[in-house]
Amino acid sequence: MVTLTEDRVVLLDPDGIAIGDHDRVAVHSETTPLHLAFSLYLFDDAGQVLFTRRALGKATWPGVWTNSCCGHPRPGEHVEDALRRRLHEELGVTVTDLRCALPDFAYRARDVSGIWENEICPVFVGRLVHPTGPFEPNPDEVMDWKWVRWADLRSAVGGAPFAFSPWAVQQVRQLPHQP
Secondary structure, X not given: OOOOOOOEEEEEOOOOOEEEEEEHHHHOOOOOOOEEOEEEEEEXXXXXXXXXXXXXXXXXXXXXXXXXXXXXXXXXXXXXXXHHHHHHHHHOOEEEEEEEEEXXXXXXXXXXXXXXXXXXXXXXXXXXXXXXXOOOOOOOOEEEEEEEEHHHHHHHHHHOHHHXXXXXXXXXXXXXXXX
């Protein structure tokens, strides 16, 4: 179990060079500095993508639909290792065939609460290694989830972007036809 003092994010300069670290919870504010994050899109053997709905208790963008998993590497933690850690914490699953699809993705967006996201956020795609038991996402992270066809997801994001996280809207538009 990680305590809040151990849960730190990597602060970045405009060129993406690490310049320090900060507490993950405290860094997200009305003046959020640029920091490192990641996003993941999980696909199944049928080519569908897993989309999740953020829990209502989340500090930012509660209840919106977003990619399969996202998070922040800790200082000294490789992005792929952080991704696997968060995937286990949020969804209780593992990934295979992991690859970075958008290495230079970055965004800045403001939540209705006034909190800003300001991230360099490489975007990964991978294939779900199905759990041996029932799929049970952490309810503190995920309130709902759906497997959807990529074409249907692109249509939904294009038709109702307000229902999705701002990073997912931008990422889905930039990802290839089917990553």
